[in-house]
Amino acid sequence: MLVENQTGRKIKKIRSDNGLEFCSGLFNQFCRENGISRHLTVPGTPQQNGLVERMNRTLLDKVRCMLISSGLPQNFWAEAVMTAAYLVNRSPSSAIEMKCPMEKWSNKSPDYGVLRVFGSVCYAHINQGKLEPRAQKCILLGYPSGVKGYSLLRLEGGSPRVIVSRDVVAFKEELMYKDVVGKADDRFRDSFEGDTGVQIEVEKSGESSNMPSEVTGNQENNDQVREGYSIAVNRPRRTVVLPMRYREGEDLSAVAFSVAEMEAVTEPLGYYEAINSDDKENWMKAMNEEMRSLYQNETWRLVDKPINQKLVDCKWVYKLKEGIEGVEKPRYKARLVAKGFTQREGIDYTEIFSPVVKHTSIRVILALTAVYDLELEQLDVKTAFLHGVLDEQIYMKQPLGFVDKEQPNKVCLLKKSLYGLKQSPRQWYRRFDEYMVKNGFSRSMFDNCVYIMEYSSGRFVYLLLYVDDMLIACEDKRQIQIVKGVLMREFDMKELGSAKKILGMEIQRDRNKKLLYLSQSSYIRKVLKNYSMENCKPVMTPMAQHFKLSKSDCPVTVEEIEEMQNVPYSNAVGSLMYLMVCTRPDIGYAVSLVSRFLSNPGKLHWGAVKWILRYLNGSKDLGLIFGQVNADDPLILGYVDSDFAKDLDRGRSITGYGFKVIGSMVSWKANLQHVVALSTTESEYIALTEAVKEAMWLKGFVTDLGFDQVDALVLCDSQGAVQLSKNQRFHERKKHINVKLHFIRDVIESKEVMVEQIDTLCNAADMFTKALAGSQFQNCLVKLGIG
Structure with missing residues (x-):
């Protein structure tokens, strides 16, 4: 039975001697019932069973x-x-x-x-x-x-x-x-x-x-x-190993979205710990470099402290910034940070919002880079927030370790924004935006952090800004150098050469095949190591079909709740969510499912999270492939699907869609619908509405990038939803559908976005709405260009 279970092969014959253990009645009966033939050797002739x-x-x-x-x-x-x-x-x-x-x-x-x-x-x-x-x-x-x-x-x-x-x-x-x-x-x-x-x-x-x-x-x-x-x-009991963020002496508060712990060197938690550490020279060098930047930018001037003036305190923050594996060594970074939590709204700050480039925009630019073989280079703004000019008067204490010996009682009157201040990101963006517009760039109407300049007829240079990280894409390398020169005249920049890594996403190019690969294999390895899952057994799909998660699986008793409080459920889901947002649409449905129980997770929910980690362990190098173009597909191609009333708690349906631009996956979504649909057609219609809105945004953004006659096609496997979106006749069975959902009729009638029906088996959006079998899941990955 062991051989049959382990190999899948049936035992047909057994050769043995005449020992009583082989000739007992029970063993003979077992062989007869299972159709196993018996071969016995002649007594005194062991050579007949020579192998054994x-x-x-x-x-x-x-x-x-x-x-x-x-x-x-x-x-x-x-x-x-x-x-x-x-x-x-x-x-x-x-x-x-x-x-x-x-x-x-x-x-x-x-x-x-x-x-x-x-x-x-x-x-x-x-x-x-x-x-x-x-x-x-x-x-x-x-x-x-x-x-x-x-x-x-x-x-x-x-x-x-x-x-x-x-x-x-x-x-x-x-x-x-x-x-x-x-x-x-x-x-x-x-x-x-x-x-x-x-x-x-x-x-x-x-x-x-x-x-x-x-x-x-x-x-x-x-x-x-x-x-x-x-x-x-x-039997041996399993020893529970605490994740790194719960171990004493580790400061890993940002582990949910940045698992960049360095093993060999610990990061100091304060100034005195830094100057007394084994790496004192490196940390002092980093602090001196930071102070040099502050002085060069004239960030503050020393003044006498006004009477009854509240001071903002500051502190040193140390980080060992991870370099690219095998290419760049880790860098020691020290940052002087203001304690912005002591600021008062209306006195020390007013507006604080600052936009960043959308991940979808980054992926669209990467798709253009791969297909049209553009140059792609990366820049980093040194002390970016120091370039912002403050509108308010803020007084700060002198930084620890760098107090002016001749004027120790004076305070810093800030002239430029400083890291940690609530308004710093907004002031930096305003300064950068004004400078770019003044130098011939236009801001995209669909993403405020994407800048476009047409330097000759039909030829463009694109610049993407994410706080202090920049990507520049252009056909002409000389034009990129011109743009760099314009930026360096105003800001202190660091050239990073060809883009290799942005926001934790690793970029690899094969220019001979015009392919570009985007993955997060290093990030996945650190996540797995952080939760002691690096040696777990891999699985084929991110969510098994036997998982039926609901609130009924949440802990109820005090003992159960206390037990689950020691489980890093929220941090694990946060780590997976960042991975899903950046490069892994294949775990979109699974992450959407487990994120519904963040407030009170149970053991079954934690088992589902570990299943996702097991899937990632077997697909660490999986990512997005840009440059695979199908000449028959429109410029923008989307798949949309819905799973009716699959929420076991409130009966809501699931919306899932994925969009490809120039043959490359750039946008996806998998989440619960905001209303309860009363029919399958209604749930599909709601999902179709969301997909059409995304198609309109992508069409507008791609048009902004300089493309003309952009076609957008959305494929849906529901005949009822497709007909409802095109047919404006009133019907009793659809009078309950919200009027706002019918806006897609005008969009389709104007031919801004086309909607067509597709066979259910060919709908790649299936992976965003339900747990699939291995073969079906792999087919969806192939259709969406994930490999």
Whole structure:
């Protein structure tokens, strides 16, 4: 049965000798019921079953050598046989093309790093009294089946026992059993004389790097449970490892959207910690560079403190900025930040909103870059917020460590905006916007952080701004240099060359094939490591079909609520949400589903989050592909779908759509509808309305970029919704539909956006509305250009 379950192949014949264990009535009946033919050898002719007999001899030869070499008593022949079989199954064989049996069995190469000398001395980590030793001397007896750990003979801590431990902290392979248990010490030898069985104890222990990574369940003998061992009582308990953000001394408050922890160097939490750290020179250099920028920009001037004037305090913030793997080293960054939470609205600030470029806009520009082979370069504004001019009078204390020795009692009157002030982002954007418009750029009407300039007939340069990060795309490299010169005349800029990484998204180009790849593999690895899921078993889809999540799965009792409060559910969902927004539309439905229970998640909800992480572990390098153009498709092509009343709590439907521009995926959505639909047609009509609005925005934005005659097509698999969007006749069955949803009729009638029906099996938006089987899910990924 084990072979059949593990391989899917049926056992047809069994050849054995005439031993009673093979000729019993129960075994014969079992073979007859399962249609298994029996072949028995003639008594006294073991050569008729030569394959098995030769293996018996091979194992016996190994066992004899292992017992003699280690000096272990013959009572341990069973452990020696198990170890010999373990090694044979992982040794190359000429009969199977120099592959090992384990590799043929599981299609995986075995891990040889866990192998140790049989009978050698080792030390198992234990938890006992505070003043007691943390390890006990043991002898390695092998690798038990069905358990991740080593089988050990414990020599210390009372009578000798055979235990199974995961935490083996050291191996002394040059020392054997016979070397540490001499003739004078008969305490252990006498314990085994006439012993009918040594008790096995499975220890409770934590994670260890020195343990077998495989759990075998094949032809090896699985009967290792001796007297006194109970798997229910003595089974190893799983040790819960706290995520990094809950460990003492770690400042990871922004882990939900930026998992950029550095392992080798810790980031100081304050000025005094920085100047007393091992990296004092690097941090001081970073602080001096920051102060140099502040002085050059004339950020403040020292004045006497006005009477009864409230001061804004400041602090130093330190960050080890992550570089591009294998290209750029991490940078030490120190930032002087004002404590903006002490500001008062109406006195110290008024308006604070500042726009940033939409992720959809970035992806549209990347699609144009790939298809038209544009140059794409990246810039960074040094101390961007210092360029903003303040409208209010704000007084600040002098920064710690840089107090003017000649004027220690004076305060800083801020002339320019400073990081941490509430109005700083807005003042910086206003300054940048005014300068760009004055130098010939026009601001897009559909995204205020996209700037366009036509430098010759039909040729454009595009500039995208996300706070202090910029992308410049243009056909002519010389024109990019001209734009850089214009920017550097006004702002202190840092050239980063060809765009490699923006907002945590990694950009790779194959200019020969005119392809561009956008992924977040490094970010995914850090997220998985942060939640101790880097070694989890991968799955094929982001959400399994058996997950039926609702509020009924939320904890109710005080004990359940307290237990779930220790689970980092919100942070994990936040990390997944940022990934979904940037480059992974394939997890859109799954993230939408788990994000509904942020206020009170249950164990089943947390299981769904871990399922998404398992999917990401198997698809770390998956991302968006730009440049795959289908000549038959319109410039803007969208898929839309809805799943009627799938919300188990309120009966609302799900809207899902995905849009491609020039053959590349740029926009997607998967969320609950705001109203309860009364029919399938109504839910599809609501989803179609949302998709048409997105199509209109994309059409306007692409037109802004200099394209003429932009066609937009939306494909929907609901015939009723498509007909309802085109037919303006009144009908009793649709009088309840909100009037505002009917605006798409005018849009379709004016031919601004076209809507057509598509077969359900061809609708790529299916992945945004429901959990799909593996093959269906892969088909959707292919249609949307995700690979």
